[in-house]
Amino acid sequence: MKYSTASEIDKQHTGIPGFDLIAYGGLPKGRTTLLVGTAGSAKTVFSLQFLASGIMEYNQSAVFVTFEEMVEDIRHNVAGFGWTIKEWEAEGRWAFVDAAPRPLDDGEILGAFDLGALLARVENAVRRTGAKRVVLDSLGAIFTRLGDGTTLRNELLRISAALKTMGVTTVMTAERETEDGPLTRYGIEEFVADNVIILRNVKDNERRRRTCEILKFRGAYHQKGEFPFAILPGTGIQVIPLSAIELRQSSSDLRIPSGSTDLDEMCGGGFFRDSIVLVSGATGTGKTLMSTHFLNGGLKAGERCLLLAYEESRQQLFRNAQGWGVDFESAEKSGQLRVCCDYPEVASIEDHLINIKQIISDFKPDRLAIDSLSAIERISSERGFREFVIGLTSFIKHGEVAALFTSNTPTLMGGSSVTETHISSITDSIILLRYVELFGEISRGVMVLKMRGSHHDKEIREFNIDGDGMHIGRPFRNITGILAGRPQHFQASETERIEGLFIEPK
């Protein structure tokens, strides 16, 4: 989708990954954009990154006007993102206008005043550096210092207009009191409101979730709604442009081995080359085994395989695989396999998504297994998880990677999990693993619930696990209610019973 018409105003690429996608190119060029958010919503990082990317990627100088943070602190705080402000200052590509409060700086106010001195300083800095990007951070601070709201709003409008004539793209930040209240505390939006971006940092189910929303761009198109973003050490803000993802990936009817010949048969000849398979089952039903088979199948076919494990450690995984006759260790040594183990809790779900994408881009696997998705679900809100799955699957499909996700059902018998309800429509195939209890014995059942674009076995089959892994056997007969978790044996009809009598024993 591209909205580009002759009448649309020019955009200035921000260089913030993902943001330019949802903004259809960037911020309106030569205009002022108001960036609002509550305390701790990353307004300063966003605006600093706008300037830093300008210097690093577009060779555009920058001016940062600070009303709150000390200049020395800013230089120091951004070092972790790799933005070398001090060097840029020395090269004359970055200038600070230091308007941070110090005791004695502001005297008492007697009579009318304007912000002429501030404007003169900003103009001076822009001229000196030849800046194309200017940030004023954050406007709320001068309102508390200089009081007179009407004067200040008029003066800000004047500064905004002056910067426009100088042809610079400006970002002004302002603090919000609450996430759902008015846009800004001092009604600044009514003056500089051509373009408004809202950053949010909402607590959802004991977890913080950062989102970015473009409220309006006057005279320009943009994506609507909130988009999650993450702040990563070393790089800064990365917006996850979910709805900007296009459903355009090519499709393949090439089959690949699932790693188990029995399962290949059930699936009508293997998985599709670019399909996403969901394996769902209770704990101990053989999900990890199935992903091991899946990876082994890839290794045998000479493909590059990636395993992202969120439940077991590397040693455990390798030992288990060994127990089923699969040698992960030498495969990893040869570089054909990569195993990444992490507790889901080490990062937020947005960080995980970006991290996984990075690993996939670096390693370029042909196959990917995630064991398990339910573990990741644990650290996120419902919405965050849904976005994670959509973001991940679209990325995987784009790269034409065959993927297998495992998902845990909360109950031993039957049942489905939230994971499934969220992602079942996105996955191409669903395989169910279920416990079947009969006459005081537990056996395992496997069935292919769905397989897009292919014939598949409709029966629920029994399967066993031994030293060679998984063996799929005969379908369960005379049993109903396996999926519901209430298996019931019923007597075969007389004709079937008699039929059975005449089968010769082998």
Next chain:
Amino acid sequence: MTQAIHLTLYICGETVRSQNALRAFDRLRDTVGSDATFRVVDVVVDPDEAETARILATPTLVRETPQPQRRVIGDLEDLDQVRKILSLPPYDRFTR
């Protein structure tokens, strides 16, 4: 010993506000002793000086010495109040 009084007035171009402040500044001159120094900075002409002194609003009147520094923002309409805040000698109509 007391330091001499040194005052700097920062204005922004030739506006009504600047003229009001300059007039008030001149009137201060008459009442502060002869060893006091007065300086006017136009931030449009000399923005670097405004940067160094970190001036935001104009007009701003700064009493550089005696230390500690003191500032008044606005067009200095109420001179008695200005004298009070900057601890300048009060206007005494009988000595004039």
